[in-house]
Amino acid sequence: MARIVGGIGCSHAPSIAHSFDRGLQKDPMWAPLYDGYAPAKAWLDKLRPDLIVAVYNDHMNRFFFDAYPTFALGVSDKHPQADEGWGKRDLPDLPGDAEFSWHMAQSLVEDEFDPTICQEMPVDHGILSILPLLTDNRWPAPLIPLAANVIQHPLPTPKRFFHLGQAIRRAVESYPKDLRVLVVSTGGMSHQLHGDRFGFMNPDWDNEFLDLLESDPQALVKLRHHDYMERGGAESVEMIMWLAMRSALGDKVRRIHRHYYAPMLTGYGLIVLEGVDA
Amino acid sequence: MAATYRDTPIAGTTVFTGARSRQGYRINKFAMSLTKEANRDAFRADERGYMKSCELTDAEMDLVAKRDWKGLVAAGGNIYVLIKVGGAVGQNLLQMGAQMRGQSFDEFMQTRPGKQGSAVERKQ
Numbered sequence: 001m002a003r004i005v006g007g008i009g010c011s012h013a014p015s016i017a018h019s020f021d022r023g024l025q026k027d028p029m030w031a032p033l034y035d036g037y038a039p040a041k042a043w044l045d046k047l048r049p050d051l052i053v054a055v056y057n058d059h060m061n062r063f064f065f066d067a068y069p070t071f072a073l074g075v076s077d078k079h080p081q082a083d084e085g086w087g088k089r090d091l092p093d094l095p096g097d098a099e100f101s102w103h104m105a106q107s108l109v110e111d112e113f114d115p116t117i118c119q120e121m122p123v124d125h126g127i128l129s130i131l132p133l134l135t136d137n138r139w140p141a142p143l144i145p146l147a148a149n150v151i152q153h154p155l156p157t158p159k160r161f162f163h164l165g166q167a168i169r170r171a172v173e174s175y176p177k178d179l180r181v182l183v184v185s186t187g188g189m190s191h192q193l194h195g196d197r198f199g200f201m202n203p204d205w206d207n208e209f210l211d212l213l214e215s216d217p218q219a220l221v222k223l224r225h226h227d228y229m230e231r232g233g234a235e236s237v238e239m240i241m242w243l244a245m246r247s248a249l250g251d252k253v254r255r256i257h258r259h260y261y262a263p264m265l266t267g268y269g270l271i272v273l274e275g276v277d278a
Numbered sequence: 279m280a281a282t283y284r285d286t287p288i289a290g291t292t293v294f295t296g297a298r299s300r301q302g303y304r305i306n307k308f309a310m311s312l313t314k315e316a317n318r319d320a321f322r323a324d325e326r327g328y329m330k331s332c333e334l335t336d337a338e339m340d341l342v343a344k345r346d347w348k349g350l351v352a353a354g355g356n357i358y359v360l361i362k363v364g365g366a367v368g369q370n371l372l373q374m375g376a377q378m379r380g381q382s383f384d385e386f387m388q389t390r391p392g393k394q395g396s397a398v399e400r401k402q
Contacts, residue, residue: 060310060358060362064310065306065307083313085313085366151294153282154296195291196379198375198378201391203398203400207400229288234294259401262391262398263392264397
């Protein structure tokens with residue numbers, strides 16, 4: 001049987017990809033971010049998961065508003081990089097696991113989640129910008145991309161993401177192979193990228209979110225999208241995706257690492273958790 | 279109260295609702311097309327001609343010509359696709375944001391914690 005061995009919640013941002021590609025790891029602006037990643041990377045090096053399930057959102061690189069899926073699951077053995085509008089980065093294709101993905105599709109649908117099934121799933125910075133967090137040079141394990149709509153309202157509710165994480169866990173635990181699975185949710189934290197409130201960040205709220213995610217996720221499930229947007233900026237509503245990672249780990253968790261840094265436009269948060277089976 | 283968003287205003291914020299998405303569909307479709315290199319080249323070679331082929335209205339084309347990101351958001355543009363227009367015309371998100379806030383780029387950068395040496399970092 002496959003099982004979940006850990007979870008990571010972390011921000012995604014084009015700026016992280018930008019800093020990585022330009023080798024700015026030691027730059028005074030960026031060093032705190034990369035230093036903050038180091039313990040998570042060390043943990044992951046030791047953990048050596050066989051598979052990564054990543055809950056994230058696409059930023060109009062795979063999907064457009066002509067047909068925008070609320071949930072979408074990549075089911076191929078390989079996920080190419082999307083061109084986000086300024087050419088592709090120098091990165092290899094991301095490995096997938098078609099067999100596990102199709103199992104997951106079946107399990108999710110039987111669990112009354114109905115994702116759009118994608119045999120082609122080019123991925124964008126929603127996944128690729130967390131590369132430096134995971135590894136120095138290449139992907140440590142095949143990755144299953146599970147994209148969610150957190151852009152065009154109405155969005156799935158926080159509760160829906162909490163239930164999604166539980167369904168991910170059931171999908172993992174009903175897989176016959178002995179795989180050790182890491183669940184990752186990316187997105188946020190506080191940021192607003194449009195209008196008079198462009199550049200808004202709220203580190204106090206971001207850190208409260210990290211506290212509650214660990215100790216009382218139901219408090220986050222109860223909040224409305226409006227609450228998230230008001231506290232963290234409109235685009236920060238994507239933080240609700242972290243609830244899927246959290247619930248996939250079960251009721252009780254042990255925190256391995258946590259870091260937060262807010263230098264420019266987005267609160268860069270990172271939390272590494274392991275489930276504690278009752 | 280419903281957890282989904284129901285049009286209650288948030289100051290300084292344009293929530294991307296279904297109504298906005300419908301209003302801005304042409305703009306967003308044009309912007310999305312710039313994820314293809316050939317389209318970026320065609321747009322750069324003849325901005326107006328390319329936008330006409332995308333069936334933008336004159337008012338929408340004027341907003342793009344003026345690099346009026348604030349106006350484009352008000353017209354239903356979504357920032358995640360507008361950023362592709364920015365990329366094609368050589369503006370990054372920080373520059374676009376400064377315009378939306380009615381500031382020069384330097385003025386805006388002065389408000390950033392990382393430039394003030396006051397970036398919030400918390401280790402736990």
